[in-house]
Amino acid sequence: MRSTTRFVSRTAASSLVVAALALTGIQAASAATTKASSVVTCTTANTKLTVTEVSRPINHLLLKATNTGTKPCYAYSAPFLRAGADAQAPLTWADETTPQAVLVLEPGRSAYAGITTYSPDGEGGAKEKTLGVIFADKQGHGTNTEKTLKLANGGVFFNSAATVTYWQDNAADALSW
Template identity: 30%
Template sequence: MAHTARSRRTTAALAALSLGILATLTACNGDAENDAAAPGTHASPSATPADESTDTPSSADPSDSGSGSGSGKSSDSPSTPSPSKPGSDDGQDGGVGMCETADLSYNVTVASRPVNHALLTASNKGSDPCLLSANDLVITIPGLDGAAEHMGPDGKDWILRPGQNAYAGIMFSRADTAGGKSADKMEVALAASEAPTTVPINDGPVTVNDGQVTSFFGTAEDALTY
């Protein structure tokens, strides 16, 4: 009898132990499921949609010309060409006619230096520009045969504007040439084909024995260099 009672108590103890273990396992599984269902404290934030950044317009949109200083936009307007210099002929006379002898006024004055020289000043007295032929000037002394020979370098034809002057140097006597003719006037023509105009020689008369003349220049200093 004593053995049977001990066996029953042992069986009851084992049964109780098994129930305790089962209850513990059930509780652990429940906690694990609760932990899995709860959000993690270190969860990463959701990512921004890939197309969200592409929908935002750029602040440097080149089509936005309504604000700012407008720098960076290239202009399609052609640059304005530089005008030709006054008193020069760039090969495009624009229909400007040739200067004729009657278009200009003339003044001849004996020069202090160099000796035996005079300065011819020709002025455009009209209201329109004209193209001055630099090398065709004809100077003659009444009573002497032939026109003055050319001296110095050739000049360049250029546009003489209203009121503008052109200058030529005249050598009327050589120191090594004896004799000559006294003259107080000379004849001036811009071309051999034109009728000359008579011009008095200021500070004359002068003794002319071998006349020479330069081309037209833009300054009196250049004209009296030769």
């Protein structure tokens, strides 16, 4: 009878451990879900945007988005960019720069997008004084709020070959395309 009692006791103890682990797993999953749900989409309302002309590579700008909010934000895909006030379509996204995962910006952290302004292969073009920026949402659509940035030196020349990278976690990667 003792061996039966021990066996039952071990079985009962094992069941309690399994139940405790299952409960902990549910709590951990619940905490992860809560944390994920507290991440918002990066927009012009919760980020500071800056655009700078870089010396290398030539014909490039660097767009920087810094999370100024109190919650982490997702920098989805690439920004929609409008070169000049009269632009009819956004710059093309450089598909070869698609990251493996969506960038999550903790408060105070930044994401970067490299902008190729023109190429000899492109057509037409004009010197533009402003750059309109709209963030993408989870579905790849614009968030509907544009931030207009002034371009340095009275403007930058853009032609039909202008492209923008997907958001990257560092400036070097954004400018390597």
